Amino acid sequence: MRLKDQVALITGSTSGLGEAIAKRFAHEGAKVIIVGRNQERGEAVAATIRGQGGDPMFVSADVTSEQNVKTMVDKVINRFGTIDIVVNNAGLVLPGSVIEMTLEQWNKVFQMNVTSTYLVSHHAIPLLLKQKRGSIINISSEAGLKGLKNRSAYCAAKAAIVGLTKAMAVDHSSKGIRINCICPGTIKTPMIQEIIENHEDPDGIEKEFLNRRLTPELGTPGEIAEAALYFALPENRYVTGAILSVDGGALAK
Secondary structure, eight states: TTTTTTTTEEEEEHHHHHHHHHHHHHHOOOOEEESHHHHHHHHHHHHHHHHTOOOOOOEETTTTTTHHHHHHHHHHHHHSSSSOEEEOOOOOOOOHHHHHHHHHHHHHHIIIIIIHHHHHHHHHHHHHHTTTOEEEEOOGGGGSSSTTTTBBBHHHHHHHHHHHHHHEEEHHGGGGEEEEEEESSSBOOOOHHHHHHHHHHHHHHHHHHHHHHSSSSSSSSHHHHHHHHHHOOOOOOOOOSEEEETTTTTTTT
């Protein structure tokens, strides 16, 4: 077990990528904190991990609220005494060009993607500094590295996460904290599956997703979980400030 007794806090982990990361880390012996707003889904993920011999904790929290984040961190410290790994995975995508996006929608996308990453890091990093070790993994997107049609706010927010990752790495890597970023392409999560199924042209939208890549299939949550595990492993001490694209070759195309 390569993460035995490491305490890993994962936001947006009641489904999709976050759920896969939580389960993968737990399989490697980590004590995982599942964070999300849907209590039913969160408790279900925790129950699955517990049934496999893990020691999870579910915390219902809105990670765009500083008070919620403070309370969340306090609960984790009361239960486990520390935090070793943070995965900032909470996110939101709303469609629209800058003409179509309302200010309310724009702010909502930035709050869920960027502000949440800032707030969780802001309150977790002092704990990691005390230990002089730790790993923070920010989840961006291929949208943070290239332009996508009708995704103005999302592209801008995910690009901000890439820049924030690099700045955090410069500030804190010399003190033993590694900060890295994963940029997934389109991944077959329940959300993406729902988008495909509810689209007026399901075959067309799936083909559009695939046409951006070099691979014949979309990615899976498990592949992103493996990338996160690489960044989380303590022995990968030389890896910080890295931006890893797991996108089926979309950036190379």
